[in-house]
Amino acid sequence: MNRIISLNPGDKAVVERYAQSMDKAYKLKLLALGLTPGTEFTLVKTSPFGDPIEIELRGYRLSLRRHEAEGVLCSQ
Amino acid sequence: MFTIAVAGNPNCGKSALFNLLTDGRQKVGNWPGVTVDKKIGRIKHKNLDAKLVDLPGIYALDAWSEDERISRDYLLSGEPEFLLNILDSTNLERNLYLTTILQEMGVKMLVVLNMIDIAEKNRIGINLEQFEKELGSPVVAVSALRAGSKSIIINKIAELLKTDNKPSPVPVPSEIENASEENKDELLAEWRYKRIENIMAKTVKKGISAYAQSDKIDRIVMNKFFGIPIFLLTMYLLFWLTIHVSGVFIDFFDIAFGAIFVDGLRYVLTNINTPEVIISILADGVGAGIQTLSTFLPITFSLFFFIGLLESSGYMARAAFVMDKVMRTMGLPGKAFIPMLIGFGCSVPAIMATRNLENKRDRILSVFMVPFMSCGARLPVYILFTAAFFPSNAQNVIFALYVIGIVLAVATGLLLKGTVYKGSLAPFIMELPQYHTPQIKGAAINAMFRLKAFIKKSGRILIPIIAILGVLNSVGVLPAVGKSIAPVFSPIGISEENWQASVGLFSGLFAKESIIGTMNSLYSQGAEKEEDEEFSLVEKLGEAFVSIAENAKALGEKIKDPLGFELSEEDASLFENIRKAFNNSSAAAFAFLLFVLLYVPCLSAVAVAAREVGVVLVLLQSLYSTTLGWCLAVIFYQLVEGHSVPSIVAAALILPAMVLGIVFYARKSGRFSRS
Structure with a gap:
């Protein structure tokens, strides 16, 4: 199981499931945004300070903070 | 329908x-x-x-x-x-x-x-x-x-x-x-x-990737090395344009609205034999309130216009993306950088800009921090006092005041983050839009929308307050008020004979730059009272239009002398008066400036903030910043010059007691609740 926190620009990953500890409101938002189990995404870029990150999924781009998205468990 | x-x-x-x-x-x-x-x-x-x-x-x-x-x-x-x-x-x-x-x-x-x-x-x-x-x-x-x-x-x-x-x-x-x-x-x-x-x-x-072009731009704009300088440059430009473009029009609104709603109204009412009390309430009260409100129109419009342009270009979201990690240390999202920046120009639109923050918690934090940014109205006070008391290193003293403001803003953020808002920063979800050509018309419509909201919602609070204070002012109550509150300021080095300074601080509630004007007229009182000229609306309005041209011309000179350090000869006598009144004490002068930096932001800012976070929290912010200002000014003055141990002890006790009181209240009342 991989974590978003360790991905580098250009890396691809697939959402496996959500950690139990994940904040409910945040999880619902990510689901609505299309980060459903089985979805593949690519880390596109990071801010000049290294965080937040931008990922591409379902033909669009989304920005997240690494440590907040930690509960999105994925495989490479 | x-x-x-x-x-x-x-x-x-x-x-x-x-x-x-x-x-x-x-x-x-x-x-x-x-x-x-x-x-x-x-x-x-x-x-x-x-x-x-x-x-x-x-x-x-x-x-x-x-x-x-x-x-x-x-x-x-x-x-x-x-x-x-x-x-x-x-x-x-x-x-x-x-x-x-x-x-x-x-x-x-x-x-x-x-x-x-x-x-x-x-x-x-x-x-x-x-x-x-x-x-x-x-x-x-x-x-x-x-x-x-x-x-x-x-x-x-x-x-x-x-x-x-x-x-x-x-x-x-x-x-x-x-x-x-x-x-x-x-x-x-x-x-x-x-x-x-x-x-x-x-x-x-499926089509081709829509991001190809934006990616090309981002390779430079979001670059590890260029990203931050480009960000700083863009923000400086935003700030500069907002302040100076609106600066061209501020005098116009001030003079024109003053001519119509204060002088014009008085003239008309006098001619129809209205009793002086009513004239006073309508012209010096309500009229002056409208005039004060009007001076905020250019800066509010230009700020939201330029923000709108940046937003429609797609860069604004990137600015938040760049600043997020830095702002997060203070418990705020990257977006909150904008209100802080604008705070150096004027707290009023800065506090309005907090509306763009999604969470109530972020808005409250920002409203507590923004007033510590030295706004443009405080600068003339700094310039005059530093020129009078620190002629050889005025720049450094002013810079120190700006830094103290920023440090206290950060400290306030950390304080609230560490006590009231423990670990509850809202998760960050945003999209970096693609780059577009900035939409001038859309930005203008949006800015008008914000302007209307400002007039409608803040005017309701601001005009009555200014009306009441304006009437008090016009009937000559203020010197008495000044004399009665003067003892409060003696520990910061303002003697009771210098009651003019207290009145100045009081009038600073309307707008901080009026501190100077008030003190100036009180120090030189009796010398020359403004003659009642024959009122002419046409002449006044003409003057208002001329001010636009003059200020536009002055913009060129501002580029050469950005702080406006060149002082006129008229200021020389004011210098003398101020030095005398402050007993030639530069410690007292600096303590006074500290207090000017920190005490209640002007009433307009308070009115706008009341709309955003409610009256109770705004009063709390005013109490917090004023007490903070007083305590720090006392501690500074007494350490450097007064050497009164009881005063230092008192200030050193009041400060933590006030902070604890606010934290305790915040936790108990639930008014700071997050969503």
Whole structure:
């Protein structure tokens, strides 16, 4: 199981499931945004300070903070 | 009236379409119980006359998010009889998620595929007929930039109103309905997206990547090395333009509104033999209130205009993306950088800009921090005093004041973050839009909208307050007030004979730059009282227009002397007076400046902040910053010059007691609650 926190620009990953500890409101938002189990995404870029990150999924781009998205468990 | 709700994801081009449909005619309202603006417009067309209500930009209708809850409640209230769902054609898959949820609300709906021109350019092929059938709702494809889009939408709505086709929601499979609580959210979202993927596969041909061009720009703009300098440069430019463009017009508003609502009103009332008391209340009170409010119009407009330009260019979101990590150390999201920056110009629009922050917690934190940024009105006070007391290193002293303000803002942020808001920064979700040519018209419409909100909402608070104080001022109560509060300031080195300084601080409540004017006229009192000239409205208005030209010319000189250090000869006698009044004590002068930096931001800022976070929290902020200012000024003055141990001890005890009191209150009252 991989974590978003360790991905580098250009890396691809697939959402496996959500950690139990994940904040409910945040999880619902990510689901609505299309980060459903089985979805593949690519880390596109990071801010000049290294965080937040931008990922591409379902033909669009989304920005997240690494440590907040930690509960999105994925495989490479 | 027939009511249409407009719903869509953030960044789907909803505002542009809303402006198009309503010809830019919009009213501001509030959603019940929250401080989210409600935009209402009207469609007037031969085929349709309807009220248009703009919902906040949303991704779904979950009860966990304020915006989504507002939208859901409104859709269920029965008021909207029709729903316009706006979609970004270049990002259909995700935009359709909201559509599938809206279909379940049982309201008649038209799906509008917006920005179809960009989708076509990106070679995204949509089989509209097939798409409509698979989706189960009527669909039109438009672009706000394309002529005819308005009538396409309106005619389609009119046509749909004649028929009776409510959306037929696809029923959720029973195994998902009955799934366990912990899995249900995932399963439901997955199921909806499966359905969308299915529709997309059958009806939409994928195009080329829409991001290619923006990626090219971002390779430089978001670069590890250039990203931060470019950010700083852009922000400096935003600040500079806002302050100086509006600076050209401030005198115009001040003189013109003063001529009409103060002098003109007085002239007319005098001529019709109105009793002096009523003249005083109307002209010196209400009139002066309107005049004060008017001086904030140029800066409010230009700030939101330039922010609008940056926003429509796509850079604003990137600025928040760049600053996020830095701002987070203070417990704020990257976006909160903007109000802080604007605070150096003027707290009023800065506090208004906190509205762009999604969470109440972030807005409250920002409202507590913004006033510590030395605004443009404080600068003249700094300049005069440093020129009088620290002629050889005025710049350094002023710089120190700015730094102290920033340090205290950060300390305040850390304090609240560490006590009241422990570890509850809202998760960050945002999209970096693609770069676009800045939209001048859209930015202007948006700025007008913010301006109207400012006049309507803040004027209600500001004008009465200024009216009351203005009347008190005009009947000559202020010197007495000044003398009676003077003892409070003696520990910071302002002797009781120097009551003029106390009156100055009091008048600084109206606008901090008036501290100087007040002190100046009080010190030189008796010397020359302003003669009552024959009032001429035409002359005054002429003067107002001339001020625009003069200030525009002065803009060129400002580039050479940005702080305006060149002082005129008139200032020389004021210098003498101030030095005498402060007993030639530079410690007392600096303590005074410290207090000027920190005490209650001006009443206009208080009024605006009251609208954003409520009266109680604003009073708390005023209490906090004023006590902080007094304690620090006392400690500074007494350490350097006064050497009164009891005063130092008193200030050193009051300060932590006040901080503890506020933290305790914040935790108990729940007024700081997060959402």
